[in-house]
Amino acid sequence: MERTTVQPTKGADVSGRRQRNARGEGSRLTDDIVQGALALIDRTNGAEAVTLRAVAREVGIAAPSIYAHFADRDAIVLAVTARLFDDLTAAITAAMDAAPDDPVERLVAGCQEYVRYGLANEARYRVLFSGGRSAAAGDYCKPVTIGPHGRPVLEFGAEALAELDHSIEECVRAGLSASTDVLADSTAVWVALHGTVTLRAALRAFPWPEPVEDFVRQLVLRLAKVTRPA
Amino acid sequence: MERTTVQPTKGADVSGRRQRNARGEGSRLTDDIVQGALALIDRTNGAEAVTLRAVAREVGIAAPSIYAHFADRDAIVLAVTARLFDDLTAAITAAMDAAPDDPVERLVAGCQEYVRYGLANEARYRVLFSGGRSAAAGDYCKPVTIGPHGRPVLEFGAEALAELDHSIEECVRAGLSASTDVLADSTAVWVALHGTVTLRAALRAFPWPEPVEDFVRQLVLRLAKVTRPA
């Protein structure tokens, strides 16, 4: 009981110095490091600021303390990546479940949430899909395993695409899509969503069609060959 | 005559030390610095390696020599950006001119070249549209002027979009497109092309539909509402 109600302040105290974990609770710092890295990514709008020392400062510990939890900087970023993939997946699933019980509306809602998440969390989205840029960029080609329970990035991509594929397939089955190559059309939709997020994020000041939800809807309806019953 | 035939080796000599420019020719180093930065971008697959010292090493000069030509690191990257925009524009124009004399084929050829260029020059493309990431990322929001004859990035975006807009408009005029909102549809096409380039580049190992030219064609035909005469 106490354990759940009397939540100790896990973060840094007033002096910026975090209180030491109790014996056996050392692994909590692993989580805090990931959280710190995430905070750093959000605040600086990019993953480049995620240095060992910066993360240590953010969490309120000495830099070498990180080595007990992560092998190096890249390991931290990979752990963050794993968490973000779960975040995005959960957000999309929730949006689809909240949509009206109609295959097209579910598809559109999922796609809209994908774009909404990407634009609301620009830096996080970039960590997910723009690669670690320098070193990690190469790794994204090999199916590298991420995080403790993490899946390979490629596998996530496959999952996301499978989800989309399934969603469009449902539309076809309901006679609402004329797609004859569902996999190709799923890919087209994914690529268009990704482009919407990244290009809008890169050129914020551009006079994009608004609202973005309508733009996404049109994109999806056309690429998934949705045919509303006459 | 001599000037054009007896081209002096402008680069670094055997010792890695570049020969000093003749009097009055000092501005040549400006070009060489941009070239060096570009070489660095291509070789390291990203713009992060473009440091003042690295560029100086690449060109074969002392680091402080750069200050006579560029205010700082960002100025170099902006000059590179300006050159790359011209590169991309020229490539697309050439491809469209080489296409059959048909509005749809011209449109498709331009879009295919856009994607081809992006995938063949991944790092360059990222410099253009993924922002300077850290510091420059903020600048891309304001219309910052780039290079000596450079245009703002936003303006380039507007030009590219205008070109696309014009191209689709031609299709409409020829009765080959059913688009009723050409600007919105141009935006959709651009966004989809951008997504194709960046997502394929980020996840090289993914089983993407091949060949990419056909994929792009389908994307464009659908988003630009092309209606081939029956």
Added chain:
DNA sequence: TGTACATCAGTGAACGCGCGTTCACTGATGTAC
């Protein structure tokens, strides 16, 4: 034609900074006897 001088096109050494990483350590706390 000769020579002093200004200018141009750079150089070399040095600075302070933040970084990743190493090393020996410290101090609280649970456990065996």
Added chain:
DNA sequence: TGTACATCAGTGAACGCGCGTTCACTGATGTAC
């Protein structure tokens, strides 16, 4: 119950590195007289 000890969860100082930037300088070359 008391106490020695092992373990856990970290710390602090130091290293070498590459970075941007500054400063005073150098040496070739064109130009004025």
